[in-house]
Amino acid sequence: MKRTLAVAALAATTALPAAAQDDFYAGKTLTYIIATNPGGNYDAYGRLIGRYLEDALGVDSVVFKNLPGAGHIIGANSLYAADADGLTIGTFNTGLIYAQILQRQGIQFDLDEFEWIGKAAADPRVIVLSENSGFSSFEDLMASEETVLFAASGVGSASFTETRMLSDGLELNVDLIPGYQGNEGEMAMMRGEVVGQVGSLSSLQPFIDAGNGFLAVAIGGDAEPKAIDYASTDKARSIVNLIDAMSNLGRLTAAPPGTPPERVEDLRDAYMAVMEDPEFLAEAEKLGLPIEAARGDEVAESVQAALQQSPETVQIISSALNVEVPTIKATSEILSLEDGNKAVGFMSGDEEIVAEVSGSRTELTIDGEGATRDALAVGMVCDIEYDPNHEANEPKVMACTSN
Structure with a gap:
């Protein structure tokens, strides 16, 4: 044994x-x-x-x-x-x-x-409408002249962002109430506070199966009808395809x-x-x-x-969310480099700025060629476009010349 x-x-x-x-x-x-x-x-x-x-x-x-x-x-x-x-x-x-x-x-x-x-x-994304919404199809929602309310998670969440993007791209008269967590959005639909929600199919399938709502349109996966079939402009198709990729x-x-x-x-x-x-x-x-x-x-x-x-694509997302990304342009020598060249010191006007260079978002070139931040050196002269509203003054563009 x-x-x-x-x-x-x-x-x-x-x-x-x-x-x-x-x-x-x-x-x-x-x-x-x-x-x-x-x-x-x-x-x-x-x-x-x-x-x-x-x-x-x-x-x-x-x-x-x-x-x-x-x-x-x-x-x-x-x-x-x-x-x-x-x-x-x-x-x-x-x-x-x-x-x-x-x-x-x-x-x-x-x-x-x-x-x-x-x-x-x-997980495919879906637009789900409640059974008491007064709508029976996605076409009804598209034709609505009255603004209706959708539930969403916090500002910046996938449900918030994608609802705004789809509303903009597909020209839906939808306003958002953010802040719903977990299954609170479904409960809000049942109470009549909102008429719909954008979310993952797996999250909303139990709500549909219980007879409380119906799938109006899907982004990704095999579910029908598909949002791409209602995307009549290049902008709408770009938005639907991006959300499909994210799914x-x-x-x-x-x-x-x-x-x-x-x-x-x-x-x-x-x-x-x-x-x-x-x-x-x-x-x-x-x-x-x-x-x-x-x-x-x-x-x-x-x-x-x-x-x-x-x-x-960034402009499409920004436009859909009404997000302004103002920037400041400066030409300066690099005064200091710290934290593995992530923190760059330079002059903007008469003010010394320390900015954090992103390895993925900052477009960095040296002598016209794409480069990584480990190639930066003190004394290089750079044309820098940075975001003063970002807590780390993150540069969008750094075009530098070697010594």
Whole structure:
């Protein structure tokens, strides 16, 4: 009997990912930051994944920390500033990609610098209308001359941003009431406070299945009708296609910048082991949480590509959100370089400015050729266009000449 148990234990150990056999995690606690209130699908995904990570990593426990607010910015800020020891991870929505592109106030992170662990889903976006909205189709909404109200999460969240973009591109008479968390938007539809909502299909499917609302139009996936069929202008098609691309980055999980590479690989191995666990997949299906996973290195490439939008696309997003991004232009020698050339000192008029150069958003050239910030040197003369409203005076453009 003992030999049978020993063989079974050995087989079980062999089946676990390398991370689970690493003594680093034994007896430790993993903190999982969830950038929403308890309830709703972000919370459901995070808690389900976290429960299975406990065994896959071999930690003593997983502690869930809900940090809602500011369209997931508060949770992402906290994760970015957390100890990079491999014991803290977090989840937040792709609306932060829009927020970073537009440099929204309050952002204290760079998505390009997170250590990406994985993503759990590719979740089509949908516009759902309540059964008591007075509408029976998307055509009815498009034809409405009266302005109607939609629910949304915080300003800067995916639901807020994409509702504004779709309203602008498809010329919908929609105003937003932001601030709904979890399933509060669905409850607001049932109470008649709002008539609709933009969100992920998996989040809103139970509301539809319960007979409380109907799918008016879908962006991505196989659901019908499709928003692209109602996009009659280049601007509308660009907006729908961008949202479609974002929908493939569903339910992201990341670790703080600077997490040791071996810990990042441990976390990625464990995460993907969870994504392939038959018991996890069965429980996710039972909860109505679709799984279409990808490993963190693939996610990192997708996030980086999403951040590299053309000026035309940025203008579309900015226009839809009525976001002004004023800039100041200055020509100056580089006076100082710190923090691995991330912090650049220069003169703007008679004022000395210190600006943080983004590795993903700042367009940097030296002698007319694309360059990275590690090639900068004190004394170089640069034409700099920077945003004085950004807390770090982040440059949009730096065109420098070598000494």
